[in-house]
């Protein structure tokens with residue numbers, strides 16, 4: 079139902095207003111009308127309000143003056159602050175607007191009064207929020223810049239202005255001025271300050287690196303700023319990464335420098351290697367040639383001294399070069415097939431003699447399960463043994479040196495071998511046991527050391543063992559001797575690989591089953607002989623002294639299973655070898671047992687005395703299989719000789735008419751090489767002074783082989799070989815290189831050479847190379 083009285087409807091409407099509405103008589107200032115809101119807000123009953131002077135409600139001091147003014151006829155105001163007194167005595171801050179309405183019968187003032195508190199609160203909240211946002215912006219660690227959609231700057235934090243070092247007077251100017259400053263700071267004036275397109279609306283985040291003129295580098299990221307789906311600008315954050323970039327650049331620079339230095343070091347090494355070996359080649363090679371000429375005793379002694387000093391110097395140089403190569407990670411291991419037995423035998427050839435020179439025994443053994451056909455780097459294996467056995471001999475005055483080889487573990491594919499080199503020498507103090515494996519360290523650190531040396535041998539050996547997947551160690555008691563040991567993991571040759579038989583070895587199965595007695599007090603020798611003979615299927619019994627041997631021989635004869643052969647060491651504790659021989663000779667019943675005497679290497683046995691004492695033959699220790707085969711075949715009287723004759727003649731089939739071209743610029747090296755070739759019966763040698771000359775000569779003369787120095791003026795050996803191969807020349811070309819680094823060898827082979835010889839040229843290796851690469855003379859193979 080709608081009230082019909084229009085006044086009532088109006089007053090209902092007025093009561094709904096959120097403002098207090100008052101009408102005041104302009105003349106008396108008494109309130110003549112008020113809406114419901116006035117009673118609600120101030121707490122007076124409506125009846126209390128009507129007739130009350132408005133000045134009783136308006137209680138601010140300013141209001142008093144105001145109403146005086148109104149009474150005087152002025153008075154319209156708009157949104158003026160004021161204070162109203164409430165019925166409960168409190169006051170209410172308000173905002174009021176006053177209008178004066180004058181008509182014929184009235185003169186009233188109409189007041190619209192708003193509660194000021196909620197407005198104040200909203201304003202305060204807004205201000206707080208703004209302050210909070212500002213504080214957040216300022217406490218961000220990154221520089222923040224905000225632009226509007228047109229790319230004009232609308233906000234930034236202090237960190238940003240500090241990062242870009244924007245001066246105060248520019249900061250207070252407009253966006254264009256600041257932008258101009260930013261541009262002026264860029265290292266690359268061409269680039270845009272805020273990336274390619276600051277106003278791009280493609281929504282994607284952008285990332286840039288900004289480099290300033292002052293060297294600082296910022297990471298700049300930006301993201302579109304939207305409000306109610308409208309793009310209103312972009313927010314940029316700048317992160318200073320100068321330190322990181324600088325340290326990255328420094329690291330790169332350091333790495334590059336280290337690489338350059340390393341390269342320079344290995345080039346220097348290669349160069350030194352070349353420079354040192356070339357004159358050493360002259361010294362050692364020519365001395366060797368000199369020793370082959372007629373010399374009186376004194377001259378010979380001098381020449382021998384030069385040679386041994388040269389050898390010693392070369393060893394030291396090689397040690398230092400090796401060590402530097404290992405340090406520079408330049409040393410690589412070869413992987414070739416080799417026979418451990420053969421390696422140990424040829425090693426014993428040299429070191430048994432060296433030991434014998436100091437009246438020391440040298441013996442070696444390997445356990446029966448040890449695989450002999452291996453694949454690895456026999457040269458480096460030998461180098462470790464050379465170091466350890468060389469030391470053992472050096473530091474031992476009397477007694478013996480032994481090398482024992484065992485197998486630690488084995489698979490079809492590889493085997494872990496254990497080598498122990500023991501001596502009866504001076505030993506090593508306990509507190510020096512670890513240090514001696516470090517480079518340049520020696521057990522005796524005094525300046526008056528009795529033994530020479532560089533202190534590098536063990537350090538190199540340790541590295542080599544490690545490269546072979548093994549380790550090295552020592553047990554020692556001062557005054558009682560030392561045992562140096564190392565392990566190495568070596569591949570086994572595939573089961574299919576056949577070991578080339580030694581001359582005469584193919585006849586061993588025919589002798590299998592014969593009974594042999596080994597009499598030796600040295601464990602290594604007994605074990606070695608036992609192992610070799612067992613591998614050929616002989617029946618072997620060992621005895622450590624003559625007395626035991628006599629018992630065993632007699633007992634065997636008694637049961638009708640006499641020994642066909644006894645291998646007897648010359649020096650036995652108690653009754654010696656020769657006495658044992660005489661005893662056997664004097665027992666005709668035991669005559670079936672033949673005797674062979676074993677003596678220390680270098681001791682020539684007197685054949686007549688041997689025969690008188692009942693010995694059928696003689697072997698020097700450590701026993702080598704090839705010689706043992708010879709001896710066995712002779713003793714068992716089935717020697718055919720053919721096999722050996724064949725092997726012996728291998729070298730003699732060399733084609734003495736072969737034409738050889740030697741490309742070498744160094745005079746000394748020319749002399750040495752020609753003399754060595756002459757010794758081999760190869761006199762037909764031409765010389766080219768450099769690669770170019772070699773090319774020209776090879777084009778005109780049908781050579782059988784070329785020896786090619788690697789480094790020569792005009793055209794080096796690599797280039798020359800490359801060119802020869804390109805022209806289709808396919809005769810053997812052997813490099814002579816003073817650079818013993820693995821990559822140099824690779825380079826030789828890559829250039830098309832067939833093989834290489836290291837300087838100083840070694841006579842044995844040259845012989846082997848000629849045997850291998852020179853075609854046999856026509857019809858020579860049969861003779």
Ligand code: ADP
Pocket residue numbers: 465469470473501503504505506514519520521522530531532533534535536537560
């Ligand atoms: P070098 O023998 O050239 O001095 P090494 O590295 O081969 O260098 O040996 C280091 C040191 O270890 C030797 O100087 C020596 O003091 C000690 N040493 C090595 N082998 C033996 C050994 N068999 N007996 C006693 N001392 C040894």
